Amino acid sequence: MTLICVINPNTARSMTEAIGQAARAVAASGTTVVAVNPTMGPASIESHYDEALAVPGLLEQIALHPGADGFVVACFGDPGLDAARELAAAPVIGIAEAAMHTATLVGRSFSVVTTLSRTAGRALDLMHRYGFSQACLGIHACEIPVLDLESPGARKAVVQACRATMERDGCDSVVLGCAGMADFCHEISLEIGIPVIDGVTAAVKLAEGLAALGLRTSKRLEYGTPPAKKYTGLLSGYTRP
Amino acid sequence: MTLICVINPNTARSMTEAIGQAARAVAASGTTVVAVNPTMGPASIESHYDEALAVPGLLEQIALHPGADGFVVACFGDPGLDAARELAAAPVIGIAEAAMHTATLVGRSFSVVTTLSRTAGRALDLMHRYGFSQACLGIHACEIPVLDLESPGARKAVVQACRATMERDGCDSVVLGCAGMADFCHEISLEIGIPVIDGVTAAVKLAEGLAALGLRTSKRLEYGTPPAKKYTGLLSGYTRP
Amino acid sequence: MTLICVINPNTARSMTEAIGQAARAVAASGTTVVAVNPTMGPASIESHYDEALAVPGLLEQIALHPGADGFVVACFGDPGLDAARELAAAPVIGIAEAAMHTATLVGRSFSVVTTLSRTAGRALDLMHRYGFSQACLGIHACEIPVLDLESPGARKAVVQACRATMERDGCDSVVLGCAGMADFCHEISLEIGIPVIDGVTAAVKLAEGLAALGLRTSKRLEYGTPPAKKYTGLLSGYTRP
Amino acid sequence: MTLICVINPNTARSMTEAIGQAARAVAASGTTVVAVNPTMGPASIESHYDEALAVPGLLEQIALHPGADGFVVACFGDPGLDAARELAAAPVIGIAEAAMHTATLVGRSFSVVTTLSRTAGRALDLMHRYGFSQACLGIHACEIPVLDLESPGARKAVVQACRATMERDGCDSVVLGCAGMADFCHEISLEIGIPVIDGVTAAVKLAEGLAALGLRTSKRLEYGTPPAKKYTGLLSGYTRP
Amino acid sequence: MTLICVINPNTARSMTEAIGQAARAVAASGTTVVAVNPTMGPASIESHYDEALAVPGLLEQIALHPGADGFVVACFGDPGLDAARELAAAPVIGIAEAAMHTATLVGRSFSVVTTLSRTAGRALDLMHRYGFSQACLGIHACEIPVLDLESPGARKAVVQACRATMERDGCDSVVLGCAGMADFCHEISLEIGIPVIDGVTAAVKLAEGLAALGLRTSKRLEYGTPPAKKYTGLLSGYTRP
Amino acid sequence: MTLICVINPNTARSMTEAIGQAARAVAASGTTVVAVNPTMGPASIESHYDEALAVPGLLEQIALHPGADGFVVACFGDPGLDAARELAAAPVIGIAEAAMHTATLVGRSFSVVTTLSRTAGRALDLMHRYGFSQACLGIHACEIPVLDLESPGARKAVVQACRATMERDGCDSVVLGCAGMADFCHEISLEIGIPVIDGVTAAVKLAEGLAALGLRTSKRLEYGTPPAKKYTGLLSGYTRP
Structure with missing residues (x-):
C-alpha cells in the first residue's frame, strides 16, 4: 500500500x-x-x-x-x-514541478495558463529553476482569482485562455497553473486538441x-534533516521525522 | 491493463x-x-x-x-x-530522459556514470536538450564496454565509479548511464548512501x-504522424499507425 | 533624513x-x-x-x-x-543581492564563502536569479555554524577559507555569505589583498x-500590495501599508 | 586538388x-x-x-x-x-551548421526561413547545439514541401517569407533552411537587400x-573511428576508413 | 569628502x-x-x-x-x-551598468528606451555581459539622435516611447538608454507610473x-595596472596612477 | 583576384x-x-x-x-x-572569432591557450559573444608576453601548455590565443595529436x-556606415568608404 x-x-x-x-x-x-x-x-x-x-x-x-x-x-x-x-x-x-516535467514528456514545448498575472513571476522562477527555460514558451494569466475558479463561467474562460495560448505560442501542450483547475483538465484537452496537464x-x-x-530525497547534503535549534515565539518549529 | x-x-x-x-x-x-x-x-x-x-x-x-x-x-x-x-x-x-527527470525529483543535482567516455558527448547533448544543464554536475565513464557489464567484476567497478563521482561532484544522486546497469541500481545505492537512478x-x-x-504525445505540430512519401531501397519505411 | x-x-x-x-x-x-x-x-x-x-x-x-x-x-x-x-x-x-551586485562593480568575478555547505544550494538559486551565473565562480563553505562565528578562532578560519577560495577560483573578489561575518570584512581584505564584500x-x-x-519597488504588477484576504489561525497576516 | x-x-x-x-x-x-x-x-x-x-x-x-x-x-x-x-x-x-556559422560573420543576428513548420524543432535543436541561441532571432516556415520548391511560384513565396522575416525579426541576414533553396539565394538577397545565406x-x-x-575532425575522443562490432540483418554496418 | x-x-x-x-x-x-x-x-x-x-x-x-x-x-x-x-x-x-543593476533592485524586469536603433546591439552586449539577459525584456529606440534630445519635442517623444515600452513588454521599470535623457527621468516616472532609471x-x-x-577595482588579475610598453604615434599612452 | x-x-x-x-x-x-x-x-x-x-x-x-x-x-x-x-x-x-568557429567544425569542444592570464577575461567575453560558452572548455595562459613569443624556448613552452590543456580539459582541439603563435600551429598539432587552430x-x-x-556585412541596421559627425582634436575620424 x-x-x-x-x-x-x-x-x-x-x-x-x-x-x-x-x-x-x-x-x-x-x-x-x-x-x-x-x-x-x-x-x-x-x-x-x-x-x-x-x-x-x-x-x-x-x-x-x-x-x-x-x-x-x-x-x-x-x-x-x-x-x-x-x-x-x-x-x-x-505541482508546478510535476506538470512541467510531465509536459516535456509529451512534446517539445508547453505554455502555462495561470490565474492572476501577478503570480507569473513565481512561475517564471520555477521554470528557470527546474530547467524548462527553453521548453516553456509563455506564462499567461486568465485573471480569474483562485477561489473564483469554482464559479460558473470560470471553466469557459480558462478554456478560452488555453486556446488563445495554444494559438499564440504554438506550444505542444498547455500546463494549468493552479490546483483549482485540476478538474478542467480533460475537458480542455478535448476542446483544444492538444495535451493539457494538471499538476495535481x-x-x-x-x-x-x-x-x-524506492527513491527518496537525497539526505546527504542540502536536503538533510534540518539541524535542531532553538525556536522562539509562535513559530516554534515542528517535530521532524 | x-x-x-x-x-x-x-x-x-x-x-x-x-x-x-x-x-x-x-x-x-x-x-x-x-x-x-x-x-x-x-x-x-x-x-x-x-x-x-x-x-x-x-x-x-x-x-x-x-x-x-x-x-x-x-x-x-x-x-x-x-x-x-x-x-x-x-x-x-x-531512459536518459527518464533518469534525468527522476533524479531532479529527489535532489538538486545529479551526475551520470556511463560506460565509455566516447559516449559522454551524446549524454551532454541530451542533458542540454532536456533542460538539465544546471542540475547535471558531471558525466563520467567507467570505461567498461556495454556487453562487458555482465562480466564478473563489472559491478564492483561501477560501484567504485559511482562513489568517486559522488565524492568529486558532490551530487545529490547518481544516474546510471546504460540500460545494462539496470540491475546494479539498488545495490549501488545501498553502498554509497545516496539515490541511484536507473533509466529503464x-x-x-x-x-x-x-x-x-491519459496523456499522449502532442500530434499537432512537430510530432504529428510523418507525411507519407516514397521510400527507396532496403529502408522502405515502416507502416504507421 | x-x-x-x-x-x-x-x-x-x-x-x-x-x-x-x-x-x-x-x-x-x-x-x-x-x-x-x-x-x-x-x-x-x-x-x-x-x-x-x-x-x-x-x-x-x-x-x-x-x-x-x-x-x-x-x-x-x-x-x-x-x-x-x-x-x-x-x-x-x-544582503546576498547587495553583495553580488556590488562585487560585479569591482571585478569580473567573485566567489562566495558561506557557513555550512548545506546552505550553498540556496546561494546558487539566488546567483542564478540575480543574473550572476557567469560572474560567480564558486560557493564554498567554511563549515562554521552561524552562531559560532562569534567564537574565537572563527575569524581565522574564515580568512583561511577566503584565501583558499581566491587561489582555487581565481576570483577578483570574495563575497561573505553570512551577515554574521560582516565585521570580518576589512580585515580579510587586508590579509588576502583583493576586495571582500559584506552584504549588510x-x-x-x-x-x-x-x-x-527617489526609487521604490515597482508596484504595477508582481510587487503590488498583496490582495486582502481571509487569514486563519496564528498566522493571520500583517497590516499592510 | x-x-x-x-x-x-x-x-x-x-x-x-x-x-x-x-x-x-x-x-x-x-x-x-x-x-x-x-x-x-x-x-x-x-x-x-x-x-x-x-x-x-x-x-x-x-x-x-x-x-x-x-x-x-x-x-x-x-x-x-x-x-x-x-x-x-x-x-x-x-549545411545548417555552415549557414549559421557564416551568418554570424556578416551580422549579429539571423533568422531561418525553412520549408514546413514541423521541421522547425530540429532547426531549433541545431541552433542550440551550435551555440547560436542568441544570434538566431527566429525560425519560420514558408509551408512549401521540399520537392515543391522546384515548382513555379515557389521562388516567389520564399522571397515573400524572407522579406516578412526580415521585417518582423529585424535580423541582419536570412538563412535558407533547405538545400532545395540553394539557387534562390542571390536573387532573394538582391530583392530584400540583406545577406541571404545558403548552407550548401x-x-x-x-x-x-x-x-x-590541414584540419580534420579530432579523432582522440568522441569522434574516433567507431569500435568494430557485430551487425545483424540488413543494416550490417559499412566499411570504415 | x-x-x-x-x-x-x-x-x-x-x-x-x-x-x-x-x-x-x-x-x-x-x-x-x-x-x-x-x-x-x-x-x-x-x-x-x-x-x-x-x-x-x-x-x-x-x-x-x-x-x-x-x-x-x-x-x-x-x-x-x-x-x-x-x-x-x-x-x-x-551608466548602462549602473542603470541595469539599479533597475533589478526595484523589480524583476526592465526594458531600455534608447536613442537610435543602431545602438541597440551594444546595449544587448552589455545586458548579456552584466548578467541581465532574463531581467531585460526589451531594448527599444525612440530614433532621436543624441544631440537632438535637447530640442523641443524630444521629451514628449521619449515619454511616449517609455509608455509604449511599458505596455508592450510588461516591464517593472524603464531604463533610459542615453546620458542625454538624465533630466527627463522623474517626469517620465510620474507620467507612466513605474520607476524610470537614469544611469548617470x-x-x-x-x-x-x-x-x-572602501571598495576599489580588484587589481590582482585582469584589472591590474596595464604593463608599461612602447607607444608609437599620436596615441602614445597616458600616464598611469 | x-x-x-x-x-x-x-x-x-x-x-x-x-x-x-x-x-x-x-x-x-x-x-x-x-x-x-x-x-x-x-x-x-x-x-x-x-x-x-x-x-x-x-x-x-x-x-x-x-x-x-x-x-x-x-x-x-x-x-x-x-x-x-x-x-x-x-x-x-x-582571429578569435575565426579560430573559435573553425574549432567547432572539427570537434565538439576546444580550449584556448593564450599569452598572459590577464587577457583571459577578454577571451571569455568573446567566447560568450560568439556563442561558444559550451564548446569552449577552458582558457589558459602560458604566461609568455606577446613579443617574447619569438624568443627561443617560447615554442616549447607553448607546446607544453597545449598538451597540459588537452589533458586537463579533455578538449577535442586547442585554439592558439595570439597571432604571434601562428607559425607554431602545425608543429604543436603533430606533437599533441589533435587539431590545433590558429586564428590568422x-x-x-x-x-x-x-x-x-558574395557575402558582405549586413548594412541595414547596426553595421550601417556610421553617421557623419563632427570630430574634435587628434582623433578626427577617418574617411569612410
Whole structure:
C-alpha cells in the first residue's frame, strides 16, 4: 500500500476536497490519497506574501504525516518545496514541478495558463529553476482569482485562455497553473486538441513512481534533516521525522 | 491493463531479457511489459555510428506494436526518440530522459556514470536538450564496454565509479548511464548512501503515469504522424499507425 | 533624513546588534539605521526549513516599520525578499543581492564563502536569479555554524577559507555569505589583498542610493500590495501599508 | 586538388543535381565537387522519421568515398552529422551548421526561413547545439514541401517569407533552411537587400578552408573511428576508413 | 569628502554640463562632482565607430584625475569601461551598468528606451555581459539622435516611447538608454507610473557607495595596472596612477 | 583576384611580417594578402588599455584599404571588430572569432591557450559573444608576453601548455590565443595529436569564403556606415568608404 499525502497549502476546505478527488481519480489501485490543508494561513495564495505565510502551516502538515510514502504540494508556486524536502523522510513533489516535467514528456514545448498575472513571476522562477527555460514558451494569466475558479463561467474562460495560448505560442501542450483547475483538465484537452496537464494528478503519478522505485530525497547534503535549534515565539518549529 | 513495450535498441538478446526483468520488477500490477529488440543493427551501441544504424530497427519495433500504451527506448543515448514520437500513437520515453527527470525529483543535482567516455558527448547533448544543464554536475565513464557489464567484476567497478563521482561532484544522486546497469541500481545505492537512478525502471513508471493520466504525445505540430512519401531501397519505411 | 530598517531574520539579539553596528559604520551622515529581529522564529538560519519559519516574523517587522525609507534583509539566503517587496512601500534589499551586485562593480568575478555547505544550494538559486551565473565562480563553505562565528578562532578560519577560495577560483573578489561575518570584512581584505564584500554594508549603501534617487519597488504588477484576504489561525497576516 | 563530396541525404536525383550545380558554382578552381545521394531512404526529408531513415544511406555514401578531402551533408537537419564525423577520415560539414556559422560573420543576428513548420524543432535543436541561441532571432516556415520548391511560384513565396522575416525579426541576414533553396539565394538577397545565406555553398567554402588548413575532425575522443562490432540483418554496418 | 569624476565621453560641452547638473542633484552632501569630457573625439556617440574613437580621450581624462574617489563613464555604451578599470586606482562605473543593476533592485524586469536603433546591439552586449539577459525584456529606440534630445519635442517623444515600452513588454521599470535623457527621468516616472532609471544618477550613488565601503577595482588579475610598453604615434599612452 | 588585408593591430613590424607570411601560406592561388599595422598605438596588446589605444590606428588602416575584399583583425582580442564592420564595405573577420568557429567544425569542444592570464577575461567575453560558452572548455595562459613569443624556448613552452590543456580539459582541439603563435600551429598539432587552430590562417580562409559567396556585412541596421559627425582634436575620424 502506498500512502500519498496531498497538501493544499491554502485553508479553503472545499478546494482541498476537490484536489483530493482529482488525485484519487488517477491514483493506482494500491494507493491511498489523503488530502489535507493547513490550520493556519491564507484562504488562497495569490502573492509571494500569501505564499510565505502559507508555508509554516504546510510544513506542519508534513510533520503530522510521518507515515506518508510521498507528499504533493498542491499549489502552483510550489511553496516551501525545499523546506518540505528537508523535513520529510518521504519524497515531496510540487505541482508546478510535476506538470512541467510531465509536459516535456509529451512534446517539445508547453505554455502555462495561470490565474492572476501577478503570480507569473513565481512561475517564471520555477521554470528557470527546474530547467524548462527553453521548453516553456509563455506564462499567461486568465485573471480569474483562485477561489473564483469554482464559479460558473470560470471553466469557459480558462478554456478560452488555453486556446488563445495554444494559438499564440504554438506550444505542444498547455500546463494549468493552479490546483483549482485540476478538474478542467480533460475537458480542455478535448476542446483544444492538444495535451493539457494538471499538476495535481501529474504529481500523484510521479510520487507513486518514486515510491515504486524506492527513491527518496537525497539526505546527504542540502536536503538533510534540518539541524535542531532553538525556536522562539509562535513559530516554534515542528517535530521532524 | 496497460501494455508497455520496452525496446532495447541493440540486438543483444540477453541484454533485452535483463532489461525486461528490470522493467517488470517495478511495473504496477495492471501493467504488462513486453521487451523486444530490433532484428537488424549493432550488437551494442557505443558510438553515434552505432546509434544511427540502430534507429531503423528500433522504429520497426514501434510499428510492430501498435497496441502499446507506452514505449520505452532502453539505450542511454535515447536514439531515435523524436522519430519514435512521430511514429507512435502512444507516448515514448527515453531512459536518459527518464533518469534525468527522476533524479531532479529527489535532489538538486545529479551526475551520470556511463560506460565509455566516447559516449559522454551524446549524454551532454541530451542533458542540454532536456533542460538539465544546471542540475547535471558531471558525466563520467567507467570505461567498461556495454556487453562487458555482465562480466564478473563489472559491478564492483561501477560501484567504485559511482562513489568517486559522488565524492568529486558532490551530487545529490547518481544516474546510471546504460540500460545494462539496470540491475546494479539498488545495490549501488545501498553502498554509497545516496539515490541511484536507473533509466529503464524510471521510464516504466513515467510511461505508466502518462497512461494513467491519459496523456499522449502532442500530434499537432512537430510530432504529428510523418507525411507519407516514397521510400527507396532496403529502408522502405515502416507502416504507421 | 533617511531611515533604513535592517532586519536580522533570526532571533539572535547579539547578532542583530552586531549587524546594526556594521550598518551604522558605513551609513551616510543623514541616515538613521534601526536594527531589529523577529519576535518569533529560529535562532539562526541554516536550512530551507529555518528560512521558511523565519519569514513570517520578518514580514511582521516590515509591517511594524511603515516609516522606513528602505529595508535590508540581513540573511544571505535573502529570505522572504519577494514577499517583503510586495508588503513594503519602501525598497527592500537582500544582503546576498547587495553583495553580488556590488562585487560585479569591482571585478569580473567573485566567489562566495558561506557557513555550512548545506546552505550553498540556496546561494546558487539566488546567483542564478540575480543574473550572476557567469560572474560567480564558486560557493564554498567554511563549515562554521552561524552562531559560532562569534567564537574565537572563527575569524581565522574564515580568512583561511577566503584565501583558499581566491587561489582555487581565481576570483577578483570574495563575497561573505553570512551577515554574521560582516565585521570580518576589512580585515580579510587586508590579509588576502583583493576586495571582500559584506552584504549588510553593501545593502545599506544600495538602500541609501535608492532613497536618494527617489526609487521604490515597482508596484504595477508582481510587487503590488498583496490582495486582502481571509487569514486563519496564528498566522493571520500583517497590516499592510 | 581538393575533392569535396556533397551528399544529398534524400533520394531525389534532380535535387542532388541542383545541389551539385550550386556547389560547383562557388568552388575554387582547384576543387572537384562530387554530388551523390543514398540508394535507399526517403525521397525527401520532412520529419524526424524521414531523417532517421535517411542516415544509413548517407553513411554508406561516406564509406564509398574514402578519398574525399571533405564532406557536405546537404540537408538542413544536418542528419547523421556526428556519426559521419566518426566514420569519415576527412572533415564533415552540415549545411545548417555552415549557414549559421557564416551568418554570424556578416551580422549579429539571423533568422531561418525553412520549408514546413514541423521541421522547425530540429532547426531549433541545431541552433542550440551550435551555440547560436542568441544570434538566431527566429525560425519560420514558408509551408512549401521540399520537392515543391522546384515548382513555379515557389521562388516567389520564399522571397515573400524572407522579406516578412526580415521585417518582423529585424535580423541582419536570412538563412535558407533547405538545400532545395540553394539557387534562390542571390536573387532573394538582391530583392530584400540583406545577406541571404545558403548552407550548401557556405559548407563547400568551409570544407575547402579546412582542407587548406590541414584540419580534420579530432579523432582522440568522441569522434574516433567507431569500435568494430557485430551487425545483424540488413543494416550490417559499412566499411570504415 | 568624496570626489566623483563624471566623464561624458563625447565632446559636446553642453551635454557635459547637463550631466554634471544631474549628477550633483543626487550627490550626497559630502560629495564633490566634477564633470568633464575629452578634448578629442566625436561630438556624440551613435555607433561602434564613434565609441571606439571616443575611448582614448576618455582614458586621458581618467589619467588627468588621479585624485578621484570614483569615476562615472556617462555614455550608455559604457565605452572603455574595462580599460578604465585597469587604468584607474579608484572604482569606475558605467551608466548602462549602473542603470541595469539599479533597475533589478526595484523589480524583476526592465526594458531600455534608447536613442537610435543602431545602438541597440551594444546595449544587448552589455545586458548579456552584466548578467541581465532574463531581467531585460526589451531594448527599444525612440530614433532621436543624441544631440537632438535637447530640442523641443524630444521629451514628449521619449515619454511616449517609455509608455509604449511599458505596455508592450510588461516591464517593472524603464531604463533610459542615453546620458542625454538624465533630466527627463522623474517626469517620465510620474507620467507612466513605474520607476524610470537614469544611469548617470544611479552611477553616482553606486560610486559613492563603493567609496564609503572602501571598495576599489580588484587589481590582482585582469584589472591590474596595464604593463608599461612602447607607444608609437599620436596615441602614445597616458600616464598611469 | 581576391585582396585580403590582414591588419596586425599592434605596431611591431616583425610580427606583422610573420602574420603576413602565415596568411600567405594558406591563401588560395587567386588571393593577394596585404599585411599592415597601424602607425600609432602600442607595440603589443596585453590589456584592455592597450586594446583601446590600438583601435583608432586599426580603423585608419581599414579606411586606407578601400579596395580590399576582406579584412582580418589579427589580434586574439578581436579589437574594434564591431567598429571595423561599420566602417568597411568588405567583410571583417577577427582571429578569435575565426579560430573559435573553425574549432567547432572539427570537434565538439576546444580550449584556448593564450599569452598572459590577464587577457583571459577578454577571451571569455568573446567566447560568450560568439556563442561558444559550451564548446569552449577552458582558457589558459602560458604566461609568455606577446613579443617574447619569438624568443627561443617560447615554442616549447607553448607546446607544453597545449598538451597540459588537452589533458586537463579533455578538449577535442586547442585554439592558439595570439597571432604571434601562428607559425607554431602545425608543429604543436603533430606533437599533441589533435587539431590545433590558429586564428590568422583560419580567418584568411573564412574571408576568402565570404568573398567567393558574395557575402558582405549586413548594412541595414547596426553595421550601417556610421553617421557623419563632427570630430574634435587628434582623433578626427577617418574617411569612410
